Amino acid sequence: MDLHELEAIGEREQAQRTRLRILCCAAAGCQASGALELKRRLETVLTAAGKLADIDVTPVGCMGLCGHGPLVRLEPSGEMFERVTPADAEEIVAALEGRPCTVTRCDRQHPFFARQFPIVLRHCGQINPERIEDYIAVGGYRTLYHVIHEMTPTEVIAAITRSGLRGRGGAGYPTGLKWATVAKSPGERKFVVCNADEGDPGAFMDRSILESDPHLVLEGMAIAAYAVGAEQGFIYVRGEYPLAIERLQKAIVQARRFGLLGAQIFESGFNFRIDIRVGAGAFVCGEETALIASIEGRRGQPRPRPPYPAESGLWGMPTLINNVETFANVTAIIEHGPEWFSSIGSNRSKGTKVFALTGKVRNTGLIEVPMGITLREIVEEIGGGTPDGTPVKAVQTGGPSGGCIPASLFDTPVDYESLAAVGSIMGSGGMVVMDEHTNMVDVARFYMEFCKDESCGKCIPCRVGTVQLFNMLTKLRNRQAHARDLDKIEELCDLMRETSLCGLGQSAPNPVLSTLHYFRHEYEELIGAEGDHGS
Amino acid sequence: MTTSALQTDVDRDARAASDNRRKILEATMKRFQYQGDALIEVLHKAQELYGFLSPELLSDVAQRLRLPPSRVYGVATFYHFFSLAPQGEHTCTVCLGTACYVRGAALLLRELEELSGVKAGHTSADGRFSLLTARCLGACGLAPAAVLDGEVVGHADRSDLAARIRNLLGREE
Numbered sequence: 001m002d003l004h005e006l007e008a009i010g011e012r013e014q015a016q017r018t019r020l021r022i023l024c025c026a027a028a029g030c031q032a033s034g035a036l037e038l039k040r041r042l043e044t045v046l047t048a049a050g051k052l053a054d055i056d057v058t059p060v061g062c063m064g065l066c067g068h069g070p071l072v073r074l075e076p077s078g079e080m081f082e083r084v085t086p087a088d089a090e091e092i093v094a095a096l097e098g099r100p101c102t103v104t105r106c107d108r109q110h111p112f113f114a115r116q117f118p119i120v121l122r123h124c125g126q127i128n129p130e131r132i133e134d135y136i137a138v139g140g141y142r143t144l145y146h147v148i149h150e151m152t153p154t155e156v157i158a159a160i161t162r163s164g165l166r167g168r169g170g171a172g173y174p175t176g177l178k179w180a181t182v183a184k185s186p187g188e189r190k191f192v193v194c195n196a197d198e199g200d201p202g203a204f205m206d207r208s209i210l211e212s213d214p215h216l217v218l219e220g221m222a223i224a225a226y227a228v229g230a231e232q233g234f235i236y237v238r239g240e241y242p243l244a245i246e247r248l249q250k251a252i253v254q255a256r257r258f259g260l261l262g263a264q265i266f267e268s269g270f271n272f273r274i275d276i277r278v279g280a281g282a283f284v285c286g287e288e289t290a291l292i293a294s295i296e297g298r299r300g301q302p303r304p305r306p307p308y309p310a311e312s313g314l315w316g317m318p319t320l321i322n323n324v325e326t327f328a329n330v331t332a333i334i335e336h337g338p339e340w341f342s343s344i345g346s347n348r349s350k351g352t353k354v355f356a357l358t359g360k361v362r363n364t365g366l367i368e369v370p371m372g373i374t375l376r377e378i379v380e381e382i383g384g385g386t387p388d389g390t391p392v393k394a395v396q397t398g399g400p401s402g403g404c405i406p407a408s409l410f411d412t413p414v415d416y417e418s419l420a421a422v423g424s425i426m427g428s429g430g431m432v433v434m435d436e437h438t439n440m441v442d443v444a445r446f447y448m449e450f451c452k453d454e455s456c457g458k459c460i461p462c463r464v465g466t467v468q469l470f471n472m473l474t475k476l477r478n479r480q481a482h483a484r485d486l487d488k489i490e491e492l493c494d495l496m497r498e499t500s501l502c503g504l505g506q507s508a509p510n511p512v513l514s515t516l517h518y519f520r521h522e523y524e525e526l527i528g529a530e531g532d533h534g535s
Numbered sequence: 536m537t538t539s540a541l542q543t544d545v546d547r548d549a550r551a552a553s554d555n556r557r558k559i560l561e562a563t564m565k566r567f568q569y570q571g572d573a574l575i576e577v578l579h580k581a582q583e584l585y586g587f588l589s590p591e592l593l594s595d596v597a598q599r600l601r602l603p604p605s606r607v608y609g610v611a612t613f614y615h616f617f618s619l620a621p622q623g624e625h626t627c628t629v630c631l632g633t634a635c636y637v638r639g640a641a642l643l644l645r646e647l648e649e650l651s652g653v654k655a656g657h658t659s660a661d662g663r664f665s666l667l668t669a670r671c672l673g674a675c676g677l678a679p680a681a682v683l684d685g686e687v688v689g690h691a692d693r694s695d696l697a698a699r700i701r702n703l704l705g706r707e708e
Contacts (some may be wrong), residue, residue: 066676
């Protein structure tokens with residue numbers, strides 16, 4: 001494979017494409033709403049009308065507005081339809097041919113679409129994720145060619161560093177710095193690991209990216225491997241994501257067949273193979289040292305850092321671990337330049353962030369917005385407020401490690417530092433909207449139950465602390481708590497934060513502390529007469 | 536599979552199927568060159584083939600991968616995905632992720648518990664039905680979500696899901 005062949009594939013692909021096309025979302029969300037049946041029906045209708053040669057029905061990845069699926073988009077008009085049932089197939093074809101159609105159209109001018117800034121999601125919903133040719137036709141793997149043949153590893157790392165990209169898994173560690181550390185750490189072998197163990201409940205960004213554009217992640221990983229000097233990569237993906245695993249497997253096989261992964265990529269001296277490791281349902285494996293233990297076939301228990309995986313990771317070798325979304329940003333940064341990337345976003349948080357907007361919100365789905373946008377813009381403009389118009393009470397970011405931010409602070413800009421300042425975290429990108437009907441003590445207890453079950457049991461503050469906090473919150477909910485129990489809760493939260501071994505235990509108190517801080521009255525209301533009676 | 540386990544397979548077809556599964560598992564272990572590192576991959580395969588991980592199966596895997604049985608058992612019990620007991624013929628998994636929780640998943644689960652008489656995480660005594668919970672299916676856009684015999688049910692309506700389960704269990708009686 002060389003650049004000419006790559007371009008020839010892209011051109012051939014473009015030339016073969018029919019002028020009129022129906023793009024049908026085939027990501028997990030829309031599949032669950034009946035998208036595959038719809039696609040079959042569309043093909044039947046077109047076959048019966050003898051139009052299948054002129055009109056393609058293409059399965060594509062996530063179009064974003066998952067709550068209104070299945071979604072269908074027409075090309076070249078760009079018209080988009082929501083909640084399309086198989087019975088609507090005739091009308092969709094009619095719309096394509098300019099005849100009347102009564103299926104509900106999505107308003108593409110709506111802030112849900114207009115306010116987005118797709119970098120990571122730029123191919124999502126545009127290409128067939130199961131065909132590498134589709135990815136090549138939109139310019140795929142050209143950046144990898146450019147990197148291998150025209151850039152030194154040092155130049156690649158410098159570009160990533162200058163871009164200001166920070167880890168999208170939640171902690172926000174500067175990506176360039178991590179790459180540089182792995183590159184200069186001595187080791188006979190090095191590894192690149194993609195963390196796709198998206199464990200936060202309420203988050204599905206990584207699933208959507210892997211299902212919609214798997215090659216973007218593979219190409220990002222290959223560029224990273226070239227930069228740090230690794231020849232072996234792993235994608236650690238959740239077992240709960242069968243479709244993502246299937247598409248990744250296909251993508252890897254295709255890339256290998258095209259000579260874009262494996263030995264002597266683009267006829268250079270660079271070799272890189274990628275294997276998939278399927279997770280087995282343990283939230284703690286999102287923590288990097290636990291993830292390493294799991295890839296090595298052991299229980300997913302974290303170990304103290306340092307040494308960091310960048311110096312001593314898989315089998316004791318220098319290992320680069322980045323999140324799916326981080327890798328998905330790489331090609332755009334190299335292609336458009338680090339200055340372009342760092343011009344997007346806010347002062348210390350560059351680029352965009354993908355969020356899964358869910359809960360009590362009208363427009364649920366996947367969005368990508370520039371850093372620095374306010375929570376209000378996301379919840380009210382993009383999300384459209386609550387479905388029944390009840391006031392929004394809070395938004396939860398960062399899952400079990402994050403906090404609840406009250407509506408009064410919705411002018412907070414979304415960046416790593418601002419969210420931390422209000423007691424939450426950026427997290428991996430789950431954003432759950434809560435309205436007046438959501439009780440915040442219940443929410444705190446919900447997350448603590450999660451952390452209690454998911455604590456790996458290695459260190460005592462987390463193993464015992466989560467259970468105790470859960471018991472205290474249950475006692476509170478049953479109106480059996482005393483006022484002094486609130487102080488005890490806070491004290492225990494502090495202790496866990498300070499003394500737990502890994503991020504799970506250190507951040508498990510966040511949902512409790514943030515709700516206790518902003519919604520203390522809800523806690524105090526539960527210290528009812530019975531509680532006083534008991535004392 | 537040990538000899539004693541094989542002896543209980545009176546049916547020859549069942550024995551043939553079991554041998555076949557054994558061969559596939561052996562091939563998987565061979566592909567990973569019987570390395571202990573591949574334990575989780577091997578257990579995934581074993582569960583896919585047999586439906587659950589029996590003590591015999593675990594000790595067999597331990598022997599083939601030259602690992603202490605304690606390590607195999609430790610891994611099998613650490614991860615939620617692995618089941619050490621057989622699952623029911625039909626399974627319903629209710630997602631209890633945050634988005635589903637906010638949209639009433641706990642209520643949905645309680646109703647299904649009442650309907651089936653099976654507690655979450657358990658299987659009915661007759662082995663017909665398992666009611667399970669998931670941390671998050673990643674189908675948050677469709678909250679509340681459930682999985683009924685492998686099929687994702689989005690915007691799960693309580694009465695609709697209950698009817699489907701009743702139907703599933705009733706039709707074969």
